[in-house]
Amino acid sequence: MADALLTSAAGAMRQGTSRRDFLWAAAGAAAGLAFVVAVRPARATPASMQAAIDKIAGAARVDSGKVTIELPPLVENGNAVPLAVRVDSPMTEADRVRAVHVFTEKNPQPDVVSVYFGPRAGRASVATRIRLADTQTVVAIAELADGSFWSARADVVVTLAACLEEP
Amino acid sequence: MASAMVNVPERARRGQVIEIKALIAHPMETGYRRTQLGERIPRDIVRRFVCTYNGAEIIRAELHPAIAANPFFAFSTVATESGTIEFHWTGDNGFTATESAALVVE
Numbered sequence: 001m002a003d004a005l006l007t008s009a010a011g012a013m014r015q016g017t018s019r020r021d022f023l024w025a026a027a028g029a030a031a032g033l034a035f036v037v038a039v040r041p042a043r044a045t046p047a048s049m050q051a052a053i054d055k056i057a058g059a060a061r062v063d064s065g066k067v068t069i070e071l072p073p074l075v076e077n078g079n080a081v082p083l084a085v086r087v088d089s090p091m092t093e094a095d096r097v098r099a100v101h102v103f104t105e106k107n108p109q110p111d112v113v114s115v116y117f118g119p120r121a122g123r124a125s126v127a128t129r130i131r132l133a134d135t136q137t138v139v140a141i142a143e144l145a146d147g148s149f150w151s152a153r154a155d156v157v158v159t160l161a162a163c164l165e166e167p
Numbered sequence: 168m169a170s171a172m173v174n175v176p177e178r179a180r181r182g183q184v185i186e187i188k189a190l191i192a193h194p195m196e197t198g199y200r201r202t203q204l205g206e207r208i209p210r211d212i213v214r215r216f217v218c219t220y221n222g223a224e225i226i227r228a229e230l231h232p233a234i235a236a237n238p239f240f241a242f243s244t245v246a247t248e249s250g251t252i253e254f255h256w257t258g259d260n261g262f263t264a265t266e267s268a269a270l271v272v273e
Contacts, residue, residue, distance in 0.1 A: 080235035104233060108199045112233040115242075118224025122184040122243030126226065129235040131197075162235075 044110040046137075049103050052110040053141060056101050057149045067100075067142045067152035070127075078132040078162035087124035087142045087150070091117075097124035099143040106136040131162035173254055175268040179246035187225070189218065190239045191256050191264055197232035213238050213258035220270075221250035230258075246272045 053062065070084035087097045102112040115126045124142070132138075135157045142150045174188040191213060198210025216228045216238065225244045244252075254266040 084241075107233050108197070109231065109233070111231040113231060114229040115240075116224075116227045116229075118219075118226060120220040120223045120225040120244050122225075122245045125243065126228075127239075127241040128228075129239050131233050131235050 044105060044107055046105050049105050049110040049139065052103055053101075053139070056114075056141060056143070060147065060149050062141060062149040062151050064151050064153075066150040067140050069138060069140050069152045069154040071138055071154045071156055073154075073156060075132060075156055075158045077160050078134075078158040079160075080129045081132050081156070081158075082127065083130045083138070084125065084127040085115075085140045085142075085152075089124045089142075089144070091121060091124055094145065096121075096145045097142050098145050100124070100126060101141045101143070102130070103139045103141070104130075104132065104136055105139075106134040107131065108133065112138075132156060132158045133161050134158055171254065171256070171264050171266040173252075173266050173268050175252050175270055177269075178271045178273060181246060181248075181272050183246045184243050185246050185270075186241060186243050187218065187252065188239070188241045189216070189254050189266070190237060191216075192237055193256075193258065193262070195230075195232065195234060195236045195238065199232065211259045211262075213256050213262065215255075215257045216240060217255045218242070219253045219255075220244055221248065225252075246270065248272055 066088045068086045075081050085100050085102065087100065089095060089097045097117050099114060099116045101114045103110045104112055112130050113128060117124060137153050137155050139151060139153045170192045172190045176185050179185050193213050194211065195213065196208055196211040200208045202208060210232065212232055213230050216230065218225045226242050228240060230238060249272045250270060252268050252270055256264040
């Protein structure tokens with residue numbers, strides 16, 4: 001598309017069109033090029049994170065609440081960020097958390113970890129260390145035994161991103 | 168042989184909620200990094216972690232490249248009976264590791 005615009009601009013010049021017309025055509029070509037670049041994201045986006053969440057939750061509604069994310073608001077090194085997810089649940093036979101899923105918005109892929117709580121789980125809480133590629137929002141979704149989904153989000157500022165260092 | 172580190176209290180009272188920590192030495196190569204020559208370094212991660220208490224599952228985790236190197240997990244269980252707590256990790260390129268700890272419940 002950009003090539004076509006450039007060719008038409010060059011053609012217009014040959015036919016003795018004014019300088020103004022040529023500039024307009026060139027600007028159009030640049031805009032076309034910018035569009036082509038913009039529609040190809042190289043990493044996860046809020047949309048792909050939403051798609052990953054939909055894959056877990058299906059058609060069920062995801063309400064916000066019950067879930068707490070512990071994540072430092074400012075991270076110096078994105079290579080190992082302490083993350084803890086707690087869910088407000090008595091963890092009895094009938095009322096328990098089945099799983100916790102964590103997603104990010106701007107890592108190369110949206111999934112971070114899925115933790116399934118078995119019959120022996122004590123509290124509905126888990127802690128781990130994750131990688132963050134950029135300043136972004138982290139989302140945790142809890143799947144309860146009654147089929148409901150609850151979520152929490154945490155914003156985090158990352159000064160040194162993960163995945164950039166040379167091996 | 169991969170080295171694993173687990174932390175389980177030696178003894179606990181019946182009904183007490185105990186904290187368990189597990190760490191495995193693993194580079195968790197994401198598959199997104201490149202060498203200086205621009206070649207992509209293939210993915211090599213721990214994909215799954217399972218912890219059981221006398222055979223019954225405490226937690227099971229599915230890991231993705233966004234888990235930091237040397238995957239660490241902290242979680243809890245209710246001490247109901249004496250027994251063994253077992254940890255299993257499996258991953259890319261046939262990676263497996265196992266660790267266990269004894270727990271005495273009084």
